[in-house]
Amino acid sequence: MRIEEHPILDFSIPRREIEFFLNGRPCRAREGETLAAALWALGVRRFGLSRKKGEPRGPFCFIGRCHDCEVNVDGRPRVKACMTEVRPGMRVEIPGEEGDDDTLSP
Amino acid sequence: MMTPYPLEERELVVVGAGPAGMCAARMAADCGMDVLLLEEDARCGGQLNKQIHKFFGSQEHGAGKRGFEIARDLEGACRSAGVEIRNKNPVIGGFGDGRLLVRGEEGLYLLEPHALIVAAGAQEKPLAFPGWTLPGVMGAGAAQTLMNLNGVLPGRRVVMVGSGNVGLIVSYQLIQAGAVVAVVEIGEKPGGYQVHVNRLLALGVPFLYRHEVLGAEGANSVEAVFLRDLESGKVRRIKADCVCLAVGMSPLVELPIMLGCGMAYRDCLGGWLPRHDREMRTTIPGIWVAGDGSGVEEASVAMEEGRLAAASAARDAGRIKGKRAEGLIGEIQARLCELRGGPYNWERRQAKEDLGSVTRTA
Secondary structure, three states: OEOOOOOOOOOOOOOOEEEEEEOOEEEEEEOOOEHHHHHHHOOOOOOEEOOOOOOEEOOOOOOOOOOOOEEEEOOEEEEEHHHOEOOOOOEEEOOOOOOOOOOOOO | OOOOOOEEEEEEEEEOOOHHHHHHHHHHHHOOOOEEEEOOOOOOOHHHHHOOOEOOOOHHHOOOOEHHHHHHHHHHHHHHOOOEEEOOOOEEEEOOOOOEEEEEOOEEEEEEEEEEEEOOOEEEOOOOOOOOOOOOEEEHHHHHHHHHHHOEOOOOEEEEEOOOHHHHHHHHHHHHOOOEEEEEEOOOOOOOOHHHHHHHHHOOOOEEEOEEEEEEEOOOOOOEEEEEEOOOOOEEEEEOOEEEEOOOEEEOOHHHHHHOOOEEEEHHHOEEEEOOOOOOEOOOOOEEEOHHHHOOOOHHHHHHHHHHHHHHHHHHOOOOOHHHHHHHHHHHHHHHHHHOOOHHHHHHHHHHHHOOOOOOOO
């Protein structure tokens, strides 16, 4: 859900698109945006599962405080998606999705 | 002491490049101090960057300008005053001897500041109800970050919980971004300014007063919200894909706690905060606090608290002296007094007075 029209902000300025991988699938993101924003724009809501009960979790604060947006990035577990800039070729894993490698499953 | 990390000694370190930290850094540099400003994020401005509305207040606090414009101007002022700014450099530790551990882009390093101003800001308070951990339930400020900084809509149908100024302003911005919004308030009337309420009423936004959130439900993310009318007891289910919580903020106090600063609890200032005197000094010599991290108020107060802490630090360092120092500190304190005037700020001003942070007035 990208905002296309806005009375104050201009999001139409062409920003270079980059490609990254979500559970092995190629996905598009805008250069310079956070991984959390890129995932949310793609419609991803559940970023991870809680450690004890395996309940769905998604971003709560978007400023690096709450840890609820943590995903696996390039093999590194529990990376805060909201504080990480999405990069070309980045490999992001979210458990329970297609192509899941179970890295983050409780 | 042996240390595996490089150690850097600095005259003044300011932690956090929001309104308080940037005003502190600028003021200290103007007083002749060597200033290092540390910021976790890739850009300076803190929460100003997602404020797209024009600010009220006086000219010197950026009235008439949008938040992100104020941030840009403050950063420019810091740079031209000679402040060294390090973005993407979060402070991850503070020690009893006043040293800081920082995660730089090339690894960890230690800082030994002669003076330290902590302007860490605040975080949004959660609200516990069944389903509050579901994806799609987020802070109102979080929604602001997503839509105003990234151009991504948090949800199409949003329930805003809380009608303080944050809830009202973010509701308006959600509508600007293309969402449909309903405001839920547990009290009988809005918590924020009527001018914000009126703008929303003009757009047909429903205000549900005396309603509480019973829960949110959904398989993987929010699909519906249950609300109860406290008068009739009637429960209604609203289809929504996002719940924004605007139920207050609390100071970020991890660093002052790690450093050993004395703490106090004041509900109206957001909860736990470092005790500080009327020059923003904490209980530890050489450590000051400023902005929302010293008690949640608002941006112009944060700016003045930053300036006050910096002037106090510059005076203690001998960078400004005598009448000039006392004059400068007095001026800022007077402006703070003025900002905290008015019935809306009465309780918070009282709390700051009780802490010894504000000159007691007759």
